[in-house]
Amino acid sequence: MLKVENLVVKYGMIEAIKGISFEVRDGEIVTLIGANGAGKTTTMHTISGLIRPASGTIYMDGQDITKVPSHRIVSMGLAQVPERRRVFAQQTVEENLILGAFTRKDTEGIKEDMKKVFERFPRLEERRKQLAGTLSGGEQQMLAMGRALMARPKILLMDEPSMGLSPLLVREIFRIIEDIHKNGTTVLLVEQNARMALAVADRAYVLETGKITLEGTGSELAKSEKVRKAYLGG
Template sequence: MMLEIQDLHVSYGAIRALKGVSCHVEQGEIVALIGANGAGKTTTLRTISGLIRPQSGAIIYKGQDITKLPPHQIVNLGLSQVPEGRRVFTRMTVLENLEMGAYVRNDKANIKQDIKKVFERFPRLEERKGQLAGTLSGGEQQMLAMGRALMSKPTLMLLDEPSMGLAPMLVQEIFNIIKEINQSGTTILLVEQNAHMALSIANRAYVLETGEVVLSGDAQDLANDPQVKKAYLGE
């Protein structure tokens, strides 16, 4: 087991955002978290990556309790996050954004090789490597955010709403890339509003409602579940 979340409780002031969330991710999987806005999906990811401190519960990554570690130490352990809304460094070039993704590393020759690999995976980024990130399209910024996360050489990647604001054709392209990243050895925990797409590529999934896991199981089984169809798939 790569990641285990045990009975996680998180509050924003008086608002209880997570009420005892438990889930796990095994090596090599794509696991999806689906649910409506405000269900606690992003809060779960931000808590795993150390950006939010839970009131109680534990986060175990590769057998180590990381619940109280600061974010940069968590990145060092091989866990990176592609945040909701991309959050690229808009006033830096594409290349500089990728170099920032490798800030925890000091193996310069390998960093150059990994930038080359990112450009092979995202040819459009190579064409725009000297361009300011803020001038890229939404789809290109999403590719850059994913490329930047790959530069820390993660074994587990947390993806938060990768399809948000993208045209349908680009959504398909981004999800194909997510599958490729997974097939090349990176385990993925995916938060996604587009439940159809998430369940189509995931091995397993969890359904969150108001801070609690209400359903979990094989992704295809959930895609065929009448409750999930009605609430999240518009069927």
């Protein structure tokens, strides 16, 4: 589904991503864990085309998308729930969801998907006419997820969906991620909350200052001495 090869990303002189390779196969949940500043968000932005890499290749379904403009990547079936949610605060919940379906022309399908989003997130339906900026953090996260689902993605990228949420909400968000995955969407998840991420992931990669230092199945990494010390608190 998604394959990243020898990706290098620079901010000016600084190399933020130093040649990483990883892949997400059809139907998997793959997680990229790492500390603050490891380059997780940079990787996500580069895949979505918001940043251009210095070198390396990104493939989606075998097609090179490294130089494809970001809006075309969305219509190819790759959507992203960005870090800090970035909902359109001045627009209503409903308008945010409609923007999520921006690349689609099938009015009926959009309506149907909106219904599905509201079934999944009943809180959003209650607040459909409310400005997104007035929602709580958890509701905004749900809106950002619903908005990304409105693109009917084949693969969904999620950047720190648990950030700033209460433990109860974090569990809720992860339950929803698993549910989205069960419904046939491939997921690439970036998380600081390594414990939760490894618990849901089929496979995982550890990113440290721009390099992938470990990889394996979710349970393998959860048991690894190094990961336990560095990311799971002992």
